[in-house]
Amino acid sequence: YRENAQRLSRIYRDQPLTPLDQAVFWTEYVIRHKGAPHMRSAALDLTWYQYFLLDVIAVLTLAAGSSVIGVFLILRSIVRKIFSGRRQDTEDLLRRKKRT
Structure with missing residues (x-):
């Protein structure tokens, strides 16, 4: 169980950006695309x-x-x-x- 939990933890933590950098990216993305209406849910x-x-x-x-x-x-x-x-x-x- 411990090995499986550690393996899943490594997979989860293997991200290209930190959560703060992701939040900054998506905030800037929405600003660049004027509210990003293409991402609005139908x-x-x-x-x-x-x-x-x-x-x-x-x-x-x-x-x-x-x-x-x-x-x-x-x-x-x-x-x-x-x-x-x-x-x-x-x-x-x-x-x-x-x-x-």
Whole structure:
């Protein structure tokens, strides 16, 4: 564990600039590029429901719900077709028994 921690520490500390030099560089970079609008996150232009992907979640939920309802209706139709024939057969048998 100790060797692994030391190895990771060496990797982490192997940086071309010190943290202070990096802060100075990025501050100067933003000043040179007048606020660096090209580095601005596009998420700032999204509406709140797009940012939280609620529009995508709504579409996927509707698609899944429609699929489930469709499968349910198809299965219900198949079951009704299967058992409607049996119901007539049993009704015919009951009528025949009553006649005798």
